[in-house]
Amino acid sequence: MDLVSLSSTLLFIAFIAYLLATILFGGAVKSSSSTNDNSKSYDRWGKAAITVTIIGFISNLSYFITRWIAAGHAPVSNLYEFTTAFGMMVVAAFILIYFIYKTPALGLFALPIAVLIISYASMFPREISPLIPALKSYWLTVHVITAALGESILAISAVAGFIYLLKNIDQTKKTKERFWIEAVMYTILLVVGFVVSTTTFTIADYKAEYTYVGKEEIEETMVYTMPALFGMNESVAVAENTFEPLVEMPPIVNAKKLTTVVWSIIFGTAIYILLRLILRKRLSLVLQPLVKKSNSQLMDEIGYRAVLIGFPVFTLGALIFAMIWAHEAWSRFWGWDPKEVWALITFLFYAVFLHLRLTKGWEGKKSAWFALLGFIIIMFNLIAVNLIIAGLHSYA
Amino acid sequence: MDKIVCTCGNINPAGTELCESCGRPLNQNISDKQVVDMRYEGSARRSQTYKTTIIDKIWNFFSSVKVGMWIIGIILIAAAIGTILPQVFYVPATNEADIAAYYERIYGNFGIIYYELGLSDLYSSWWFQGLVGMLGISLVIASLDRVIPLYKSLKKQKTKRHISFLMRQRVYGTGEVEEPIANIDQAEEKLKTMRYKVKREGNAILAEKGRFSRWGPYVNHLGLILFLFGVMLRALPGFYVDETLWLREGERLYIPETDGYFLESKQFIYETYSKEESEEVFGDAIERVGSIAKNYQSDVALYKGPEDAVAGNTEELSFVKEASIQVNKPLKFDNFSVFQMDFRLDELAKMTFQLQDKETQESFGEFTIDLADPQSEYPLVNGYKVEILEYYASFTEFVDGIPQSESPIPNNPAFLIKMYSPEYPNGETSFVMIKNTIEPLGENQHKLAFQSVETRDVSGLTVRKDLTLPLLGIGGIIFMIGVAQGSYWNHRRIWIQLLEDGQVVIAAHTNKNWLSVKKDIDEVSKVAHLPQYEDQQDKEAKKEKEEGV
Numbered sequence A: 001m002d003l004v005s006l007s008s009t010l011l012f013i014a015f016i017a018y019l020l021a022t023i024l025f026g027g028a029v030k031s032s033s034s035t036n037d038n039s040k041s042y043d044r045w046g047k048a049a050i051t052v053t054i055i056g057f058i059s060n061l062s063y064f065i066t067r068w069i070a071a072g073h074a075p076v077s078n079l080y081e082f083t084t085a086f087g088m089m090v091v092a093a094f095i096l097i098y099f100i101y102k103t104p105a106l107g108l109f110a111l112p113i114a115v116l117i118i119s120y121a122s123m124f125p126r127e128i129s130p131l132i133p134a135l136k137s138y139w140l141t142v143h144v145i146t147a148a149l150g151e152s153i154l155a156i157s158a159v160a161g162f163i164y165l166l167k168n169i170d171q172t173k174k175t176k177e178r179f180w181i182e183a184v185m186y187t188i189l190l191v192v193g194f195v196v197s198t199t200t201f202t203i204a205d206y207k208a209e210y211t212y213v214g215k216e217e218i219e220e221t222m223v224y225t226m227p228a229l230f231g232m233n234e235s236v237a238v239a240e241n242t243f244e245p246l247v248e249m250p251p252i253v254n255a256k257k258l259t260t261v262v263w264s265i266i267f268g269t270a271i272y273i274l275l276r277l278i279l280r281k282r283l284s285l286v287l288q289p290l291v292k293k294s295n296s297q298l299m300d301e302i303g304y305r306a307v308l309i310g311f312p313v314f315t316l317g318a319l320i321f322a323m324i325w326a327h328e329a330w331s332r333f334w335g336w337d338p339k340e341v342w343a344l345i346t347f348l349f350y351a352v353f354l355h356l357r358l359t360k361g362w363e364g365k366k367s368a369w370f371a372l373l374g375f376i377i378i379m380f381n382l383i384a385v386n387l388i389i390a391g392l393h394s395y396a
Numbered sequence B: 001m002d003k004i005v006c007t008c009g010n011i012n013p014a015g016t017e018l019c020e021s022c023g024r025p026l027n028q029n030i031s032d033k034q035v036v037d038m039r040y041e042g043s044a045r046r047s048q049t050y051k052t053t054i055i056d057k058i059w060n061f062f063s064s065v066k067v068g069m070w071i072i073g074i075i076l077i078a079a080a081i082g083t084i085l086p087q088v089f090y091v092p093a094t095n096e097a098d099i100a101a102y103y104e105r106i107y108g109n110f111g112i113i114y115y116e117l118g119l120s121d122l123y124s125s126w127w128f129q130g131l132v133g134m135l136g137i138s139l140v141i142a143s144l145d146r147v148i149p150l151y152k153s154l155k156k157q158k159t160k161r162h163i164s165f166l167m168r169q170r171v172y173g174t175g176e177v178e179e180p181i182a183n184i185d186q187a188e189e190k191l192k193t194m195r196y197k198v199k200r201e202g203n204a205i206l207a208e209k210g211r212f213s214r215w216g217p218y219v220n221h222l223g224l225i226l227f228l229f230g231v232m233l234r235a236l237p238g239f240y241v242d243e244t245l246w247l248r249e250g251e252r253l254y255i256p257e258t259d260g261y262f263l264e265s266k267q268f269i270y271e272t273y274s275k276e277e278s279e280e281v282f283g284d285a286i287e288r289v290g291s292i293a294k295n296y297q298s299d300v301a302l303y304k305g306p307e308d309a310v311a312g313n314t315e316e317l318s319f320v321k322e323a324s325i326q327v328n329k330p331l332k333f334d335n336f337s338v339f340q341m342d343f344r345l346d347e348l349a350k351m352t353f354q355l356q357d358k359e360t361q362e363s364f365g366e367f368t369i370d371l372a373d374p375q376s377e378y379p380l381v382n383g384y385k386v387e388i389l390e391y392y393a394s395f396t397e398f399v400d401g402i403p404q405s406e407s408p409i410p411n412n413p414a415f416l417i418k419m420y421s422p423e424y425p426n427g428e429t430s431f432v433m434i435k436n437t438i439e440p441l442g443e444n445q446h447k448l449a450f451q452s453v454e455t456r457d458v459s460g461l462t463v464r465k466d467l468t469l470p471l472l473g474i475g476g477i478i479f480m481i482g483v484a485q486g487s488y489w490n491h492r493r494i495w496i497q498l499l500e501d502g503q504v505v506i507a508a509h510t511n512k513n514w515l516s517v518k519k520d521i522d523e524v525s526k527v528a529h530l531p532q533y534e535d536q537q538d539k540e541a542k543k544e545k546e547e548g549v
Ligand code: HEM
Pocket: A348, A351, A354, A355, A358, A359, B039, B062, B063, B064, B065, B066, B067, B068, B069, B071, B072, B135, B138, B139, B142, B143, B146, B214, B216, B217, B218, B220, B221, B224, B483, B486, B487
C-alpha cells in the first residue's frame, strides 16, 4: 500500500473510532444517571470511551503525518485538508478538556461534531495538490495549524454551551430560546443534508455540462454534479437531454454553488421532517434526557475555560502568525482580505465575550449563547467566506 | 473630596468602598449588599468618584466597559459589512469613474448604493478610523482608571480582615469546629503544599495564588495600545514606503524612495508543475485543474549609486549583490524589502523589419527597433533610410484620423514612418502596425516587411519599507504575554480566621473559575475540617453538586 492510501485508511479508522466512542460516551452518561452503585460501571464506560477516542485520535494524527510526508508539505493547503485537520483538532481539544474536567457528556456531543466536520470535508476534492508559490511558506503552516487549534478549542466552548442550554431551556413553554435551540439542531442537519445530497449524487455519478456568460462577459463552461436547480447566466446545456435549470441567475451569482446550497437545504429539511415524524418530538427535547444529569455549573465553567484557553491560541495563530506570513507573501501584514477581516471579527467577538463575562457577570445562558454564536462565526469564516466571498484564501 | 478614615485607622482615598486594609464596607450602599463587588477590591476609581466636570464626564465615558464593548461591537459589524463586496483596492480599475462603473456593471443597483455610501472603501473612511481611535482612547482610560487603585489596594491588604468583609464574599462559611487552632495550622500546611502563598497573623490566614494574573488585562491592553500606535505612525513621512516597480528583463531601474539603489533584472522565471515530475502524488490534482503554478522568480542584481545617481549619473554604480526574488522570499537591504508580486510574460521588446520593394520583394536592408528606446532614424545602405515620425506603443484606433495609444506598454506597437530611397528622396509615408499597413498619402512603392520579434518578461515588484514593524511586533508580543497571563492563571484568595467568639470563618475570592477555588477549599477541608461554606451567588450549585457529571 502506498503512503497516500495508507493515510486515507488511517483517517477512515479514526472516523469509525469516533463514532464508536460517541456510543460509549452515551453509555457513560446513561450509567452515571442511575444510582450511585453504578459509578463503577460509569467508570468502565467512561474509560473505554476515552480510550477509543484516543486510539481514534492517534490514527487521525497518523493520517495527518503520513499525508504530510507523502505531499512534502503540511496537509492544510486545500479545503478538504484544512477542514479535516480542524475536525482532528476538535478531538484534540476535547481530549485536553476531558482530562481537566472528566465529563462524558462533552464527548457525547463533541465527537459527533468532529465526525460531521470530517464528513463535510470529504465532500471536497481529496487529491493532494502541489503548493502554489504563495503557499510555500513555513509561516503559513504554523499559521494555519495554530489558528485551527485555537478555533477547535473555542468550538469545545460552544459544545459546553449547547449542553448547558439543552439542559436549562424549559421545553414545556413556548419561548424564543426554545425556538433558537431547535434552530441550532436544524442548522446541524443542514450540514448533514449537504453530506447526504453530495454523496447521493456522487454515487449516482451525476454530471451535466453547461456553457454560460460570466460576469466579465466571457463565455465559460461549468460542470454541475447535482441537477441544476439554478442556471448560470445565459446557460446552455452542452449535451442534449440535459436537465434544464429551473431558474437562471444573473452573472454575479454562482448558480452552481447556489444549487448545492439549495439541495443541502432540501435534503436537510427532509431529514429534519422525517426525524420529527418518527420521534414525534422537537429534536432538542429528544436530546434533553442525555444532558439531564450534567452539572450546569460545570458546563458553564468549561465553556468559559475553553474560551480562555482557546482565545490566546487563536489570536496567535489567526492574527499574529497570519500577519507574519502575509508580510512575507503579500508584502503587507494586513490587507483587509475578507478572510482576514473575519478572523478579526472572531477575535473581537470573543474579546467582547470575555469582557462581558468578567466585568458584567454574564454567566449561564447568556454566556452559553455567546459561545454558540462564536462557533457560528468561526464556521461562517470556514465555510461561507471560502465558498461565497472570494479572496486570497479561497481554496475552492 | 475628603479622604475616608476607617474604624481600623487606615486612611483611604476618597471614593473607596472597602477599606484597603481591613476590608470594612465604608458606606451604607455597600454594607447593604449580601455579596460585594470585588472586581477592583472596592478601591477608589476616578470614574466612580468624580462625576461633575466635562473632563470627568469624558473620562467616565471612555472608562466604561459598556461603552468600550459598544465600540468594539460597532467596529465588528462595520468590518463585516466591508466584506460583502470587494473593497476598491481589489477592483481592477484605478480612477473613480471606472471604479463606480465596475460596481455598477458587476453588482447592479446594490453595487451603486454600496459604492455611493462609501462602503467600498470602508476601512479607510474617517468614521471607521475614528472608531478605532476611540477604541484606543477607551483602552488607555479604562486601564488607567482601574490598574492604579487595584494595585494599591492589593498591596495594602492585611492578612486579618474584618468579618463584615469576609461575610460579603461570594464563597463564605462559618461554624464551630472541635480543634480550631490545630485545624488552622493544618490548613496552613495544606495550602502551602498547594502552592499558595500563605500569610498568617495570629489566628488569621490569607492564602493567595496567582496575583500577577490580575495584571494580565492591563499588560494585554498595553500591547494593543502600542500596536495601534504603531499603525498610526505609518501616516508620518519616512516611516512607510509602498511603491510598485515594473522591471523588464535586462532593464536597470532606480528603486523608488531608496537611497540611490538600482535594481537590474537578469531574468524572470515562471514555472508550473509538470505532470511527469510529480505524477504519483499530484497527478490527480493537475489533471483536474490543469496547470498549477510552481514558481515566480525574478533573478536580479542590486546596485548602489553615488550621491547624484538618481539624477542620472548611472556610470559609477557599484554592485551590491545578486538575488532571486520569489514569492515568500523578498530581497532585503537596509530597511527595504522588494517583493515578487506580479508579472507579465512575453512583452514585446524588439522588432526587426526589412525595407522591401512591394512588387519584387527585393530587400534594401534590415533594422531592429528597440521598443523601449526607438531611434528617430535607421539608416540603411545605398541611400536607403527609415525615419520614425511617431511611435504608438499600444495602438487602439484612429480618432478623427489621429492614432491613439492607451499606454506606454508595447502591447500593440504601431509606427508612423517615412521610407527614403533613391527613387523617393522626399520619402514615402506609411503607418505600420503588426500584420497591417496603411498608406495614408497614397500608394507606395516600398514597404516595411516584419521579420521577427524579441520578447522579454516583466517582473511586478513591490518596494516596501515599514519602520513601524518592530513596534507592531513588540505590541504583539506584549499582548500575547498579557492574555496568557490573564487566561492561563487566575487569582485566588482564601481567608480563614478564628473569631473571638470561637467561630471559624472561611471565605474565598477568585477573579474567575469559581469551581476550581471551591475544589481547593474542599481539598483543604479534607485534612483540616473547616466549616461548611456556601456559594452565596449560586445557591443552585450546591444542590447540583451531589448529582455528579
Ligand atoms: C480589541 C480590544 C480589546 C481586547 C482584545 C481586550 C482584551 C481583554 C482581555 C483578554 C481581558 C481579560 C479578560 C479575562 O481574563 O477574562 C480584558 C479585560 C478587561 N478589559 Fe479589555 N480588551 C479590549 C478592549 C477593551 C476596551 C475598549 C475596554 C474599555 C472599556 C476594555 C476594558 C477591560 C477591562 C475593564 C477589563 C477587566 C480588567 C480587570 O478585571 O482587571 N478592554 N481585556
